[in-house]
Structure formats: C-alpha cells, structure tokens
Amino acid sequence: MALEESSQAYRQLREIVGEENITTDPVVMDTYVWQWLGDLVGEKGNCFMPLRPEAVVLPGSTREVQRVVKVCNRFGLKFKAHSTGWISYAAPLTEGVVILDLRRMDRILEINTKDMYALIEPYVTFSQLQAELMKVGLNCEVNAAGSNCSALAQAAAGFGAGYGNYHMGYGAGTLLGVEWVLPDGEVLKMGSLGSGCGWITSDGPGPSLKGIMRGHMGTLGGCGVFTKCALRVYHWPGPTEIVCENEAMPGYERFVNLPDNIAMYYLYFDDYEKRSEAICKVGEEDIGYVMGFMQRGLAILGLADTNAHFVDLKEDLFDALPSISFVVLLATHSREELEHQKRVLEKILEETGGGYIELLQQEPFNDVITLHLIKVGTLSAHAVCGRSGAFLCAPGSNAVTRRIAGRLESLSIELKKKYIEEGKLVDDGGEGTWGVVWDHGHTIYIENLVEWDPADPESSMAHVRLQEEVNKETIEKLSYLSSMGTFVEESAKMNPEDMVKLKDMTPSDLIEKSEEMAAAHSPYDAKLGPLLRNYHVWLRRIREQLDPNNSSDASPP
Amino acid sequence: MALEDYEFGARYCSRDSICKFIPQYAVKDARFAQCCPSISRYNVHAYSGGGRVIMATSLLQGRGEISEEVKEIIYKCQLCGACQTSCHIVTELVEPLEIARELKFRCVEEGKENQALSSVRERLVKTNNIFGKKQADRGKWAEGLKVKDAGAEAAEVLFFAGCRLSYDDSFAPVARKSVELMSGAGMDVGILGKGETCCGGRLFDMGYREDFRKLASTIAKKIKACGAKRLVTACGCCYGTFKQFFPMMELDLEGVELLHISEVLDDLMGEGKIELKREIPLRVTYHDPCHLGRLGEPYERWEGQYVKKLGLWVAEPDREVRRGLGGVFDPPRNVIAGIEGIKLVEMKRKREYAWCCGAGGGVLEAYPEFAAWTAGERLQEAMSEGCEALVTACPWCETAFRMAVKESGVGELKVMDLVDLVAMAT
Numbered sequence: 001m002a003l004e005e006s007s008q009a010y011r012q013l014r015e016i017v018g019e020e021n022i023t024t025d026p027v028v029m030d031t032y033v034w035q036w037l038g039d040l041v042g043e044k045g046n047c048f049m050p051l052r053p054e055a056v057v058l059p060g061s062t063r064e065v066q067r068v069v070k071v072c073n074r075f076g077l078k079f080k081a082h083s084t085g086w087i088s089y090a091a092p093l094t095e096g097v098v099i100l101d102l103r104r105m106d107r108i109l110e111i112n113t114k115d116m117y118a119l120i121e122p123y124v125t126f127s128q129l130q131a132e133l134m135k136v137g138l139n140c141e142v143n144a145a146g147s148n149c150s151a152l153a154q155a156a157a158g159f160g161a162g163y164g165n166y167h168m169g170y171g172a173g174t175l176l177g178v179e180w181v182l183p184d185g186e187v188l189k190m191g192s193l194g195s196g197c198g199w200i201t202s203d204g205p206g207p208s209l210k211g212i213m214r215g216h217m218g219t220l221g222g223c224g225v226f227t228k229c230a231l232r233v234y235h236w237p238g239p240t241e242i243v244c245e246n247e248a249m250p251g252y253e254r255f256v257n258l259p260d261n262i263a264m265y266y267l268y269f270d271d272y273e274k275r276s277e278a279i280c281k282v283g284e285e286d287i288g289y290v291m292g293f294m295q296r297g298l299a300i301l302g303l304a305d306t307n308a309h310f311v312d313l314k315e316d317l318f319d320a321l322p323s324i325s326f327v328v329l330l331a332t333h334s335r336e337e338l339e340h341q342k343r344v345l346e347k348i349l350e351e352t353g354g355g356y357i358e359l360l361q362q363e364p365f366n367d368v369i370t371l372h373l374i375k376v377g378t379l380s381a382h383a384v385c386g387r388s389g390a391f392l393c394a395p396g397s398n399a400v401t402r403r404i405a406g407r408l409e410s411l412s413i414e415l416k417k418k419y420i421e422e423g424k425l426v427d428d429g430g431e432g433t434w435g436v437v438w439d440h441g442h443t444i445y446i447e448n449l450v451e452w453d454p455a456d457p458e459s460s461m462a463h464v465r466l467q468e469e470v471n472k473e474t475i476e477k478l479s480y481l482s483s484m485g486t487f488v489e490e491s492a493k494m495n496p497e498d499m500v501k502l503k504d505m506t507p508s509d510l511i512e513k514s515e516e517m518a519a520a521h522s523p524y525d526a527k528l529g530p531l532l533r534n535y536h537v538w539l540r541r542i543r544e545q546l547d548p549n550n551s552s553d554a555s556p557p
Numbered sequence: 558m559a560l561e562d563y564e565f566g567a568r569y570c571s572r573d574s575i576c577k578f579i580p581q582y583a584v585k586d587a588r589f590a591q592c593c594p595s596i597s598r599y600n601v602h603a604y605s606g607g608g609r610v611i612m613a614t615s616l617l618q619g620r621g622e623i624s625e626e627v628k629e630i631i632y633k634c635q636l637c638g639a640c641q642t643s644c645h646i647v648t649e650l651v652e653p654l655e656i657a658r659e660l661k662f663r664c665v666e667e668g669k670e671n672q673a674l675s676s677v678r679e680r681l682v683k684t685n686n687i688f689g690k691k692q693a694d695r696g697k698w699a700e701g702l703k704v705k706d707a708g709a710e711a712a713e714v715l716f717f718a719g720c721r722l723s724y725d726d727s728f729a730p731v732a733r734k735s736v737e738l739m740s741g742a743g744m745d746v747g748i749l750g751k752g753e754t755c756c757g758g759r760l761f762d763m764g765y766r767e768d769f770r771k772l773a774s775t776i777a778k779k780i781k782a783c784g785a786k787r788l789v790t791a792c793g794c795c796y797g798t799f800k801q802f803f804p805m806m807e808l809d810l811e812g813v814e815l816l817h818i819s820e821v822l823d824d825l826m827g828e829g830k831i832e833l834k835r836e837i838p839l840r841v842t843y844h845d846p847c848h849l850g851r852l853g854e855p856y857e858r859w860e861g862q863y864v865k866k867l868g869l870w871v872a873e874p875d876r877e878v879r880r881g882l883g884g885v886f887d888p889p890r891n892v893i894a895g896i897e898g899i900k901l902v903e904m905k906r907k908r909e910y911a912w913c914c915g916a917g918g919g920v921l922e923a924y925p926e927f928a929a930w931t932a933g934e935r936l937q938e939a940m941s942e943g944c945e946a947l948v949t950a951c952p953w954c955e956t957a958f959r960m961a962v963k964e965s966g967v968g969e970l971k972v973m974d975l976v977d978l979v980a981m982a983t
Contacts, residue, residue: 023601027621028630031601031608034615036571047568048620058600084574085602103600108587125578128587147581148574247580248642248880248909306649306878307869314867377581378647381573386647387869389569426868453868455568 001095002026003054009075013057013098016067021058021104032056032099036385036454037088037392040464044457049091053099060104062179062187062227069225070185072098073549080553081157081225083122083150089220097553100225108132109228115200117176117230122152129231130375131241139236141168142376144292144436156180156226158218161445163290163329163373166283166437168234170445172214176202176230180213183224183547199230212542222554223546237289237333238262244371250382251305254367261338262331264370265345266360268322270353272406275324278352279402282328283441285348287341289331290373292436295409296321297428298449302372302383303365310387318429320359324406326437327360329373380434388426390454392463393447405444408474409433412448415469424462426451560613560659565863566650567614575647576606576640579910589905589938592639594913594931595630603630606640606653613656616663623669631660632671633927635920636762637847637913642881649878650863650870661764661918673923674763682768685754686720687922696750698722698729704736705747707783712747714739715785715813717799719792720755721952728952734980735791735818742830744821746789749779758798758848761806763919770806773798777808791818791976793951794917796885797848801856817849819950819975823888826895826979833982836898841978842944843889843901844935844958845911846951851881881909889950889975896982904938912938914954921957932961936970946971948978 002024003010014022023029029052038047054077059065065081072079081100082090092099106123113136118129127147129140143149143160154160155175168174177199178190188194190209191202202210213219243256269275282288294302300317304310328345332338349355360369372379384391400408413430420427428451435446450466453459543554578584579592591597596605603612612630615621623631634657641654664670670678680689698718705712716739722732739746757772780788788810790796796817803810825831845851857877863870886908893901906912915921915931936958939947947970949955958972 020599021601023603023626025621025624025626027612027615027624027627028601028603030615030620031572031603031605031611034570034572034611036573045568046618047570047572048615048618056601086571086573101600101602103602124587125584125590127578127581127584128590131584131590132587146573146575147584148578241585242582244582247583248646248882250646253582307866307871308875310869311866311871371582375582378573378575381571381575382647385571385573386649389571389648389650420868423865423868451868453870459868 001054002029002052009071009077010055012071013055013068016064016071017057017059021060022055024055026052029053029056032085032101033091035088035091036086036390038091039390039454039457039460041088044460045455047454049088051092051095051097053092053097056099056101058101058104062181065100065181065225065227066185066187068098068100069181069183069551073184073551078551078553080221081122082221083153084125084148086149092553094553102225105227111136111138111233113138116233117199118233119199119228119230120152121228122150122226124151125149126151126376133233134236134238134242135240137236137240138233139164139168140231140233141165141171141174143171144376144380144434146378146381147376148378148381151231152226152229155231156214156218156229158220159216161436161438162376163292163436165445166291166440167289169232170438172218174232175210176200176232178202178213178226179228181225181227183552184549219554222552223543224552237331238374242371242375244367249305250379251303251309251368252364253371255371258370260335261333262329262370263338263342264327264329264361264366264373266325266327266357266369267349267354268325268357270324272324272410273403274352274354275326276402276406278348278354279326279437279441279444281348281351282345283437285344286440287330287344288328291326291328292373293326293434295431295433296323296325297431298383298434301387301426301428301432301451302379303368307387314427314429317359322357323431325357327369327373329370384449384451388451388453390460391449391451393449399438399443399445402441402444405435405446408446408448411473412470415473416450416466419462419466422462424452424459425466558655558659560617560656560663563652563656563659564614564617566652567610567656569648569650570607570610572607572611573647574605574607576644576653578643579639579906580643580646583910586905588941589912592643592906592910592912594637594915594927594934595634597934598927598930599633601630604633606644606657609634609657609660610651610653613660623664623667628664628669628671631657631664632674632919632923635847635913635915635917635931637917638852638881639910639913641879642851642909645878645880649872658762661762662766665764670764671919671923674919677919677922678760678763678765678768681755681760682772685772686724687755687759688720688724690724693751695723695753696748698732699736699748699750702733702736703740705745707747707749707785708752708779710747711784713745713785714747714787714789715780715783716746716748717756717780717788717790717795718748718753719790719795719952721956722792723753725952725956731791731952731974731976734976735789738825738831738976738979738983739789739821742825747783747785749783752779756795756798758794758802759919761798761802762917769802770808773803773806773808777803777810780810780813785813787814787816789816789818789821791950791974792953793817793846793849793853794953797852800853804856804858807858817853817885817888817950819889819892820885822975822979823891826892831979831983833896835982837896837978837982838898839946840900840902840944841893841946841948842904842939842942843893844904844914844939844947844949844954845884845886845908846949846954847911847913847917849950850884850886850911851909853885854879854881854883884909892975892979893948896978902942902944904942906938914949914957916953916957921953925960928957929961929964932957933965933967936961936965936967940967940970944970946973948973948975950975
C-alpha cells in the first residue's frame with residue numbers, strides 16, 4: 001500500500017525532500033521493485049519482487065536522510081536505502097517500507113593526496129572516483145560487479161571483490177571514517193572522525209565499530225544509512241587518463257598510447273596445485289598490480305560482442321584455451337621495472353611449469369582484458385547479466401585458501417554440465433568460475449557463476465537445483481559450506497550430523513518460504529545460526545541496540 | 558511495432574543503471590559521466606532508460622495506469638538515445654529508446670497526450686511546419702539566391718532546408734551559405750522552396766506516429782518526384798528522420814543518397830573545391846547532434862526471431878545491435894580541423910555517447926526549462942575544456958544552446974553552426 005498523499009507521514013516526507021523527490025505512484029515505484037534475481041522470489045518468469053514500497057524518497061543531504069529516518073520512526077514505517085540498487089534486496093523485503101534512493105548524494109567531497117583517501121557520498125560510482133583519482137596519480141579498488149556501482153555501498157554496506165584486491169585489499173578493508181545515520185535517526189561519526197581527527201581511519205580511540213557496522217557481508221541497506229565515507233586510495237603508476245577507442249563496442253576496445261610500463265599476462269597451468277603455487281610466489285615476490293582468474297567459458301562470454309558471436313566464439317576458442325589459468329597485470333614505475341617483473345614472472349612459470357596463453361596475449365583480446373583489469377567497466381555485467389538476464393554464484397563462492405579454490409573450481413563443472421545439456425542453463429562448458437586474489441595471494445575469493453533465463457521458470461529452477469547439488473557436494477567432499485556467502489571456519493571440527501541437517505535448508509525452501517523469511521528471517525537463522533556460533537543471536541542483539549523501533553528493512557543475513 | 562513487441566526484451570533488463578552513464582570506459586571525469594538528461598535532471602529511476610523499460614513492463618502487466626505523474630515522466634525525455642548506446646554495451650535484448658518512444662505513442666493512443674505538444678501537433682498538421690507559419694513563406698530564405706526550383710527543373714542535388722532554416726530568420730544564412738558553398742563548388746543544386754514541408758520527425762518523437770506517416774509520405778513522394786540523386790540537409794534532425802524514421806515506417810527514399818551538409822563540405826574541402834582563405838584563431842569544440850550522430854546510423858528493419866542457442870537468445874537472422882556507432886561523426890570534425898588557426902578540442906562526452914542539446918522529443922516545446930537545463934549542462938562541459946566556441950551541425954541544437962547561453966550566463970562562449978564557420982573561412 002502506498003502512503004496516502006493526505007497522510008501526515010507523506011506530507012512530512014514531502015516537506016523534507018520536496019515535491020520532485022517523492023513518489024507514491026505504483027508504476028513509478030515499480031521501477032524500484034523490478035530487480036535482478038526477482039524471478040527467484042517473486043512471480044516466476046518475472047523480476048518484480050513481491051512487495052511495493054510505501055513511497056520512494058530522494059534525500060539530498062545527511063540532514064534530509066536524518067529527517068526522513070526520524071519520520072519513519074515516528075509513523076511506524078520502515079526504511080531502506082540504496083544507491084544504484086542493482087540486486088533483489090534493494091527492493092522492500094517487508095511491508096511498509098520507504099525506499100531512500102540516494103542518487104542526489106553524488107559528490108566526491110575530497111581527494112586527499114597526502115593522507116591517501118577519498119571522501120565520497122553514496123552515489124559516486126567507481127568509474128567516477130577512479131577517473132578523478134587517476135588525474136592525481138592515484139587509484140581505488142573497483143568492485144568487479146562493475147564500475148557503474150557505488151563505491152560507498154560496497155565498502156560500507158555491501159560486499160564485493162575486484163582485481164585490485166591483490167594489491168589494494170578488499171572493499172571493506174579500504175573503508176576509513178564513516179558518517180552513519182543510525183536506524184533511529186541519530187548520526188554516528190565512526191572512526192577517527194568521531195574524535196574530531198578527520199577521516200583517516202575507521203578505528204578511532206577505543207574499540208572499533210567497523211565489525212558491528214558491517215560484519216563480513218554488510219547490512220545491505222538494512223541498518224541505517226551511510227551518508228559519507230572515506231576510502232583508502234593507492235598509488236597509480238599509469239597515465240592520468242586511460243584513452244581508448246570503441247568504448248561502446250564490447251570486445252573491440254583499443255587503447256590509444258598505453259604506456260610501456262603496463263602489461264597483461266594471461267597464464268596457464270597443468271593443475272590447480274601448480275597454479276596455487278604460482279599465485280603464492282607472485283605474491284611473495286611482490287610483483288603485479290591486479291590479479292584474477294576467469295575460467296574459459298566465462299572469459300568467452302565476456303569477450304563476445306553479441307549472443308550470436310558467443311556461439312561462434314565458443315566453438316572457436318573453448319578447446320583452444322587451457323582450463324586452469326590466472327591473469328596478472330603488471331603496472332610499474334618504469335619500463336625497466338616492468339622488465340624486471342616480467343623476468344620474475346618467467347622464473348615463476350619455469351618453476352611451476354606454467355606458460356603464457358598466447359592467444360589471449362594478442363589482439364583482439366589483449367586490450368579488452370587489460371582494460372577490464374584496470375577499469376572493470378561493464379564487461380562483467382556484459383558477460384553474465386547482459387547475456388541471459390540473470391546470474392548468481394553457486395554455493396562454494398567465497399573467500400577460501402588457494403588450495404580450496406582449485407577444488408571448488410573443479411567441483412562445480414560436472415554438476416553444472418547436466419543442466420547445460422538439458423538446455424536450462426547458459427552453456428559456458430561448465431567453466432564459469434571467476435575469482436580474485438586477496439592481499440598478495442593470502443586468500444582467494446571465488447565465485448562459481450551460473451547464468452540462466454529469468455523469464456523462463458524452468459531455467460530459474462534449474463539454477464536453484466544446481467545450487468542445492470553444489471551445496472551438498474561441497475559439504476560432503478570438502479567439509480566446507482559457503483551457502484549465501486557464509487564461510488564456516490574450522491569446518492573439520494564441526495559435527496557431521498549438524499552439517500547433514502543443512503540439507504533440509506535448501507534454496508528452494510528459501511524460495512518457498514520467501515515471504516515468511518522476508519518477514520522474520522528465522523528459518524535461515526534457526527538452522528544455520530547454531531552451526532555458526534549463533535551469529536544470528538549476536539546480530540539481533542546488536543540490531544536491537546541500534547534499531548530500537550525496528551525501522552530498518554533488514555535483508556536476510 | 559507496438560509496445561507489446563518490446564515486452565520480450567524488456568524482461569531482460571537487470572536494472573543495472575548502466576543506461577544512466579556514458580560507457581564506463583569512457584568516463585574520464587566525475588562531473589561529465591552521466592549520459593541521460595532526464596534521469597540527470599529528475600533523479601527518480603523511472604526517468605532513466607531502464608526505468609522506462611520497467612514502467613512499460615508494469616503497464617503491460619496491468620500493474621498500474623498512465624497517471625499524470627507517469628505521463629509527465631514519459632514526455633520528459635528527448636529520445637536522444639544515449640541510454641540505448643550504453644545499455645547495448647551490456648545487453649542486446651532490451652530496447653530502452655524504442656520503448657521510450659512507444660510509451661509516447663501509447664499516451665496518444667489512450668488520449669493522454671501532452672497538452673503543449675497537442676497544440677504543436679495541431680498547427681504542424683495544419684500548416685506543414687512546426688511554427689504554424691504560411692506555406693507560401695517557406696522558400697523566402699532563398700530569395701535572390703541562384704538556385705534551381707527542383708519542383709520545376711531537374712537538379713542533381715536537392716537541398717532540404719527543414720522548418721528551422723526555412724522560417725527562423727537567424728538561420729537563413731546557414732541555408733543560403735550551404736547552397737552557395739555547394740553551387741560554388743560546381744554542384745547542381747535545387748530546392749523545393751514553398752513546395753517543401755516538414756520532414757515530420759518532430760511528430761514522430763512527440764508520439765504522433767500516424768500523423769508522421771501521412772506527412773512523411775507526402776514529402777517522400779515529392780523528393781522522389783523531383784528526380785534528384787542526392788538529398789542534402791543542414792539540419793541534424795531532418796537527417797535523422799530521413800535516415801532512421803523513414804525506413805522504420807517503411808517509407809521509401811530508394812535511389813536517393815542522403816547526405817548531411819558536413820559530409821558534403823568534407824568531400825568538397827578534400828577535393829580542394831572549397832577554398833579557405835582566412836585563418837580563424839579559435840579554440841572550439843564540436844557538439845554531436847543526436848540525430849546526426851548516434852541516431853544517424855543507418856536503420857535496417859529486422860524481421861526475424863530469437864532462438865535459444867547454448868542457453869542464450871540469439872537473433873536469426875543476425876541483427877545489428879544499435880549502439881549509434883554508424884552515425885556521422887568524422888566529417889564535421891574533419892571540416893573544423895581543416896580550417897587554419899582553429900584548435901579543435903573534444904568534450905568528455907562525444908560521438909555516440911555525446912550529451913544531448915535538450916531540444917528533441919518535444920521537450921523544447923513542452924518543457925523549455927528542462928531543455929535549457931540540458932543545453933546548459935553541455936555548455937558547462939564546453940567551458941570546462943576552455944573553449945571559446947561550440948560548433949554544431951543542427952539548428953535545433955543551436956537554438957537550445959542560444960537559449961541556455963542567454964539564461965544561464967555561461968560567459969562568452971560562442972555557439973556556431975558548422976556552415977557559418979566554413980563560410981567565415983572562405
């Protein structure tokens with residue numbers, strides 16, 4: 001139900017944001033309800049999520065956000081904030097939600113070259129931030145989801161990984177001072193900012209609130225609103241502007257005068273152990289600027305211009321490319337340093353029996369891959385969402401050790417092929433894994449990507465069934481669980497019977513119970529929580545303190 | 558086509574907001590990263606290309622109606638096509654531009670048309686020009702000019718002036734100089750004069766599909782009847798109408814080569830048939846008119862079907878993904894760069910991802926403030942490159958920019974037509 005225009009709540013919200021920045025029109029609000037993954041929880045074959053908001057408002061400042069939140073508290077409304085809003089949980093998950101679209105808060109407030117941070121508002125995208133940073137010889141970690149996404153959202157409220165994690169750390173790790181409108185409308189200045197010491201660290205005097213604020217996955221818009229944050233930025237040895245041609249032609253982008261201190265190397269290995277060893281050595285030798293890997297099926301999805309082109313390219317390339325690989329971009333301060341790093345890389349290849357994938361080192365692929373590694377752009381979206389309309393990571397997707405990464409990568413291939421042969425999932429040859437390397441090879445972040453047709457209920461359900469199967473296999477073969485992004489530490493110590501019980505909690509159960517889950521989240525928590533040190537109890541306690549009126553529209557953990 | 562015909566592709570919008578920005582690899586400045594005037598000015602997601610796609614889906618599924626608010630959103634769109642360029646980098650199935658236009662058609666069909674545009678349509682249909690002026694005055698711009706009456710005698714080249722050049726006195730010099738430059742280079746040029754009518758492009762983009770068909774059919778017959786081999790226009794909007802809307806509506810100009818004056822001047826200068834005598838010491842930038850640039854790419858009707866291959870929808874027969882790359886981009890730049898003394902600098906948003914001038918889609922007529930805001934944004938962009946002049950190749954763009962210069966006071970930036978610039982150098 002939309003708010004009545006005559007209601008007190010509506011009138012107060014309108015007074016805060018202005019007539020132009022509020023809507024309760026059902027068709028207009030539907031543009032906030034249609035979401036990627038909506039087909040899994042809403043009506044089948046359709047991406048409209050089940051619930052419409054009460055209203056959508058677009059505040060333009062922290063003060064306006066604060067006032068909107070207070071109105072929601074006053075009138076028993078819930079609220080949820082989002083920036084670019086590109087996933088199902090950006091839509092309301094319960095009744096009575098006011099959506100805060102933060103699009104009007106889109107300023108880069110400061111780039112501090114001395115203390116190496118950028119101060120931004122929620123709707124600054126990675127591409128905007130990176131472009132401004134490069135002008136002054138700096139760079140930021142860019143979420144591999146796409147440079148069209150909000151830089152603040154990833155660091156403060158969500159989760160994401162990118163090629164830059166190798167050198168620049170993972171998104172949440174770059175978070176410094178934060179301005180946070182709490183669920184009751186009070187403003188909390190976190191980190192050094194709270195002590196009047198500027199934005200330079202997320203940990204001020206006393207205990208850090210960062211873990212409470214975001215945990216591992218972030219609260220996904222479900223616990224207050226982050227209105228400003230500072231992000232750590234890093235040195236960029238490349239040009240102040242990346243000039244290229246054919247920016248609107250996927251697969252045909254070309255650099256204009258890329259300096260000779262930057263080079264991409266796509267490497268293959270005979271087995272996952274050797275790859276793991278090579279990644280470790282690259283990190284130990286402290287060479288490379290960004291690093292990641294894409295299995296060949298996924299790489300071809302990204303390199304193809306159109307779906308028809310993909311069909312041809314898969315035929316031509318799939319068997320010609322090795323299955324086990326990773327890619328590294330060297331970006332150095334000089335041509336000489338690049339030569340040095342290349343010699344080190346060659347030595348590592350010698351020791352691990354690896355080699356260069358010559359086919360991808362050449363045109364037309366070299367520039368496309370290099371550009372993607374530096375700027376990310378929309379190639380990821382083009383490879384997955386843009387092709388079929390929907391994708392998700394199968395279970396087994398998360399931060400793992402290098403060795404487990406290889407096992408996970410191989411595990412999903414055969415399971416996926418069955419559904420591909422049925423014509424229910426996109427045929428990437430089963431090899432759609434994508435991953436990045438964190439902190440100089442310390443950890444691998446991996447996603448086993450699956451693409452399906454959201455307009456075809458059978459295709460959506462094939463993905464769900466695959467999720468169940470991969471989950472089961474992961475538990476049975478690897479004593480490892482990573483369902484919906486939750487990593488089980490010390491899994492070997494866990495009671496196997498408890499792990500088996502998880503089979504009762506399938507993704508299809510989640511889907512069937514989506515309304516109930518959205519209302520209470522309890523089915524998920526009740527089953528998974530006890531196996532994970534009762535995280536849900538702790539989360540609830542934190543939440544009760546931060547959100548006494550239960551005003552935030554919290555997403556499932 | 559009808560809105561329903563685009564429903565299939567609309568289901569594959571993932572709401573990634575990519576349609577709001579220029580191609581991500583092209584972003585070189587935070588200030589000039591947006592591509593869509595509508596979402597940039599009004600912010601609510603429904604104003605974006607993707608938002609229009611979702612609104613259409615909502616309407617088609619009967620989840621709501623075209624309310625006053627929805628109608629306002631539908632009409633506050635220049636149909637500049639920037640959303641489509643960006644969207645089609647990611648997916649080929651969704652057609653945000655065509656859906657945005659179909660929504661205007663749907664408003665008209667349901668009797669929910671914009672009142673300001675209804676008046677424009679009335680006078681356009683009545684007088685065959687957008688200003689409601691007399692047909693007899695249409696050829697006045699050419700008085701005293703040595704040019705053939707193409708309705709009466711054969712000419713190899715037909716110069717099509719369009720409404721703005723015909724009736725707006727401030728643009729008459731552009732039309733006259735176009736003819737003079739071509740004739741001076743030895744081309745056999747004719748005009749239709751008072752026999753010319755509006756190309757109809759404005760009607761099409763304001764939602765009046767059937768009115769466009771009638772008007773455009775008439776002018777198509779006249780153009781073909783005069784027997785000219787080449788049709789030349791100095792108006793970006795007329796160019797786009799002939800290049801895209803005519804084939805879209807199956808209107809036939811077969812056998813007639815369509816050229817924009819910039820293409821002709823580029824050729825003539827290349828062949829040394831236009832002598833440039835004067836140096837022009839000016840730092841200029843070039844604004845790509847939407848209908849000459851990304852919307853000026855050739856249009857080929859596709860009648861096929863999508864079949865599933867490897868789990869993906871594949872067009873059969875092959876279908877070109879429209880990203881605006883086939884528009885007229887280089888000829889005007891070549892012309893400018895060919896003038897001695899000029900320093901041509903590019904803006905951050907250029908070619909297929911250029912920012913719109915704000916005048917299209919009926920916005921200039923229905924929402925002049927929004928049009929001026931859009932043009933003002935472009936002027937700011939030109940100023941940020943330290944330019945003294947902004948050159949364009951469409952009188953509608955120039956009109957919007959002049960309005961914005963006046964209203965926003967962006968300083969001393971000159972707004973010029975490409976033909977004027979060449980004439981200054983001769």
